[in-house]
Amino acid sequence: xxxxxxxxxxxxxxxxxxxxxxxxxxxxxxxxxxxxxxxxxxxxxxxxxxxxxxxxxxxxxxxxxxxxxxxxxxxxxxxxxxxxxxxxxxxxxxxxxxxxxxxxxxxxxxxxxxxxxxxxxxxxxxxxxxxxxxxxxxxxxxxxxxxxxxxxxxxxxxxxxxxxxxxxxxxxxxxxxxxxxxxxxxxxxxxxxxxxxxxxxxxxxxxxxxxxxxxxxxxxxxxxxxxxxxxxxxxxxxxxxxxxxxxxxxxxxxxxxxxxxxxxxxxxxxxxxxxxxxxxxxxxxxxxxxxxxxxxxxxxxxxxxxxxxxxxxxxxxxxxxxxxxxxxxxxx
Ligand code: 5GP
Numbered sequence: 001x002x003x004x005x006x007x008x009x010x011x012x013x014x015x016x017x018x019x020x021x022x023x024x025x026x027x028x029x030x031x032x033x034x035x036x037x038x039x040x041x042x043x044x045x046x047x048x049x050x051x052x053x054x055x056x057x058x059x060x061x062x063x064x065x066x067x068x069x070x071x072x073x074x075x076x077x078x079x080x081x082x083x084x085x086x087x088x089x090x091x092x093x094x095x096x097x098x099x100x101x102x103x104x105x106x107x108x109x110x111x112x113x114x115x116x117x118x119x120x121x122x123x124x125x126x127x128x129x130x131x132x133x134x135x136x137x138x139x140x141x142x143x144x145x146x147x148x149x150x151x152x153x154x155x156x157x158x159x160x161x162x163x164x165x166x167x168x169x170x171x172x173x174x175x176x177x178x179x180x181x182x183x184x185x186x187x188x189x190x191x192x193x194x195x196x197x198x199x200x201x202x203x204x205x206x207x208x209x210x211x212x213x214x215x216x217x218x219x220x221x222x223x224x225x226x227x228x229x230x231x232x233x234x235x236x237x238x239x240x241x242x243x244x245x246x247x248x249x250x251x252x253x254x255x256x257x258x259x260x261x262x263x264x265x266x267x268x269x270x271x272x273x274x275x276x277x278x279x280x281x282x283x284x285x286x287x288x289x290x291x292x293x294x295x296x297x298x299x300x301x302x303x304x305x306x307x308x309x310x311x312x313x314x315x316x317x318x319x320x321x322x323x324x325x326x327x328x329x330x331x332x
Contacts, residue, residue, distance in 0.1 A: 004303045005292035009091045009330040011313035014244035017097035018064045019280025025080040029067040049285030054253045058169050069102045071114035078118035086126040088287045091330050096131040096165045130161050135168030143181040162318040163191030170198040191318035200227040209235050217244045220255040223263045242273040242316040247294050248286040249279035259298040275313035
């Protein structure tokens with residue numbers, strides 16, 4: 001089963017760039033920055049993906065952000081992450097990242113250009129697409145700036161920039177602040193994906209479901225057994241909006257108590273569209289094959305079930321029909 005999980009073609013739809021850096025990449029970046037102590041600090045912060053609260057998880061990103069501070073570092077990080085996913089059998093990767101400015105070293109436009117540069121210069125068969133993330137800790141003006149960067153980048157690389165993501169600390173920033181930007185993105189033909197229900201918040205979840213993004217991330221606290229209620233769970237199932245499921249991330253952030261109690265069980269039994277994803281493979285010490293294996297072991301899935309799960313994720317890619325057809329051929 002382990003070999004099968006690695007060899008099965010996989011679609012990764014929920015991967016944050018800075019959360020996905022391997023230890024080897026962190027080492028290279030600290031060397032590039034001439035600051036070996038940053039690697040030590042990262043090791044202490046990550047501590048082999050130990051379990052911690054969601055708030056503590058957000059603190060950990062600081063250790064990574066201290067290293068991706070120049071266009072050169074961002075290029076190296078992106079290039080390594082793409083290679084990692086390709087080695088893991090991922091054939092299509094939607095990578096997301098929050099444009100970041102580092103005073104005196106790079107602006108947000110340069111940050112995004114560096115990611116795009118790395119995607120374009122990657123030699124391999126994996127297909128990579130980019131979403132820009134709006135961080136809930138930012139305000140609406142920054143969200144608008146991110147949308148502008150996405151639209152400008154799409155003008156130059158129409159196939160490559162495919163959407164906007166709403167992420168960042170789920171306890172910060174009201175959804176209302178960001179809905180106008182997300183609506184504009186949708187009107188402009190960008191895909192919109194939203195982190196949903198990482199903490200219990202019934203009114204916000206219902207508002208997100210009404211907004212109907214292309215995909216939802218996590219949906220951790222919607223089921224009545226996990227801090228949600230029947231009304232929002234039923235609304236989710238009725239919406240048929242595909243869910244990006246991040247098993248290990250949810251466990252390590254302590255938003256689900258065990259794999260067995262993960263809401264994937266209920267999503268599968270309801271036949272709801274789902275895509276397994278890593279979220280932050282570097283921070284949570286996982287990869288997509290490992291997520292497949294956990295799903296198989298926990299929910300008693302056969303190789304046939306896993307293959308169908310992986311194939312179904314093609315339907316939820318922010319990609320044109322011709323590309324989806326090409327991806328499906330890998331499964332034959
Ligand atoms: P970056 O956008 O810098 O490439 O990736 C790291 C950022 O992604 C974090 O600072 C955070 O804003 C966002 N992120 C990563 N994992 C999660 C998650 O599990 N939940 C939410 N809401 N945001 C996340």
